[in-house]
Amino acid sequence: MVSETAIDMLKTELPVEQDSFILSEDVKTGLVLVDMVNGFCTVGAGKLAPVQPNEQISQMVDESVRLARMFCEKKWPVFAFLDSHHPDVPEPPYPPHCINGTDEAKLVPALEWLENETNVTLRRKDCIDGFLGSIEKDGSNAFVNWVKNNQIVNILVLGICTDICVLDFTCSALSARNRGFLTPLKDVIVYSHGCATYDLPVHVARTIKDALAHPQDLMHHIGLYMAKGRGAKVVSEISFGALKEP
Numbered sequence: 001m002v003s004e005t006a007i008d009m010l011k012t013e014l015p016v017e018q019d020s021f022i023l024s025e026d027v028k029t030g031l032v033l034v035d036m037v038n039g040f041c042t043v044g045a046g047k048l049a050p051v052q053p054n055e056q057i058s059q060m061v062d063e064s065v066r067l068a069r070m071f072c073e074k075k076w077p078v079f080a081f082l083d084s085h086h087p088d089v090p091e092p093p094y095p096p097h098c099i100n101g102t103d104e105a106k107l108v109p110a111l112e113w114l115e116n117e118t119n120v121t122l123r124r125k126d127c128i129d130g131f132l133g134s135i136e137k138d139g140s141n142a143f144v145n146w147v148k149n150n151q152i153v154n155i156l157v158l159g160i161c162t163d164i165c166v167l168d169f170t171c172s173a174l175s176a177r178n179r180g181f182l183t184p185l186k187d188v189i190v191y192s193h194g195c196a197t198y199d200l201p202v203h204v205a206r207t208i209k210d211a212l213a214h215p216q217d218l219m220h221h222i223g224l225y226m227a228k229g230r231g232a233k234v235v236s237e238i239s240f241g242a243l244k245e246p
Contacts, residue, residue, distance in 0.1 A: 007217050016224045020237035021156070021189055023070075030152040031071045033080040034130060034159025034166050036064055036111050039097050039104030040083065040198075041160060046104040048097045048198065056216060057160065060196035064158050065110045067194065067238065075119045077150040079143060081133070082107065083165070084124035091127070093210070100124070121146055128165050131172035143173075147182050154187045156238070158194030163223030166195055174231045189233045192224055 023029055038045040041057055050057055071078050083098040084105040085091060098105045105124070107114060114120045123142055125133025134143035147155070155173065159166050170190060176182045199216035206213075228234045 007221070010218065011221060014221070014225050016192075016221065016228055016234055018192055018224075018234050018236035020239060021191070021233070021235040022239050022241040023156075024241055025074075027154060028076075028150065028152050029154040029156055030077040030079060030147065030150060031067060032155050032157045032159075032169075033064055033068065033078065033111075034157065034169060035081055035083045035098075035161075036061065036108055036159060037082050037084075037098055037104065038106055038108055039102075041108045046097050047095045049104070050198065054196075054199065054216075056196040056220065060158065060160060060194055061108055061110055063191065063194040067156070067158065067191075068111060068114060070240070072114075072117045072119060077146065077152060078114070078117070078120040079146050080107070080111075080114060080120060080122050081130040081159070081165075081169070082122060082124050083126075085126050089126065100126075129168040129172050130165065131169050131176065144176070144181060147185050151184055153184055154189055155185065156189045156191060157232075158191050160195065161197035161219075161223070162195040163197050163219045163226070166190065167223045167227055170227045170232050171230045178231075187233055188231070189235055190224065190227050191238060192220075192234055192236050194238075195223070196220065197223060 039049055041061055043050050043053055068078060082105060084100045085098055087099050123134055127133045131143055134141045157170055170188055173188050177185050197216055197220045200214040202213040205211040224234050
């Protein structure tokens with residue numbers, strides 16, 4: 001287990017300053033939920049699911065539900081990625097997980113209601129990076145089309161894992177924005193309390209062949225640090241207000 005002293009030292013050497021973010025009727029914001037599925041979030045649901053209740057993951061689910069309900073009440077756009085794999089197509093270095101058609105690939109119970117909301121777009125993805133997983137056979141991109149069709153200025157990103165699927169999607173979205181592929185998108189905002197990652201302590205990783213240790217708090221911080229370094233805005237507080245777009 002990584003000591004709190006080591007984590008505090010890392011946060012001192014690699015600080016992530018976090019702001020607050022105000023949701024406004026005047027600036028179009030879309031909510032992006034990354035992999036809020038049983039296979040990553042529900043205790044005992046699969047090989048990559050938590051083996052016991054996990055505070056960071058529980059908080060992420062609670063915040064996702066809270067914000068999703070607010071967005072749906074206002075009929076603001078929501079895009080939800082669901083990790084979903086074909087059983088014959090592996091995703092190294094991970095074991096088979098979230099196989100299409102199984103409970104692992106379904107939304108967590110607290111978010112199943114999203115399937116019936118008209119403002120919600122569900123996208124099954126078979127890869128880590130949801131941006132790449134949104135590419136259609138004809139070369140179009142479902143996520144890009146969602147941004148353009150809804151004229152989204154900001155995307156607010158929540159989900160799991162902070163340092164893997166959330167980070168890869170965030171980096172791709174920022175690169176696409178920088179190249180002008182996501183007009184009118186301006187900001188990619190990562191909500192720290194709405195993200196989580198998994199915990200694989202060093203002593204456990206040593207008992208698993210080829211496994212890499214993955215201390216949860218440490219890797220969550222690194223994921224946020226990397227996202228901010230790529231140009232995302234990292235926030236720790238979400239509030240509602242009325243701001244006029246400059």
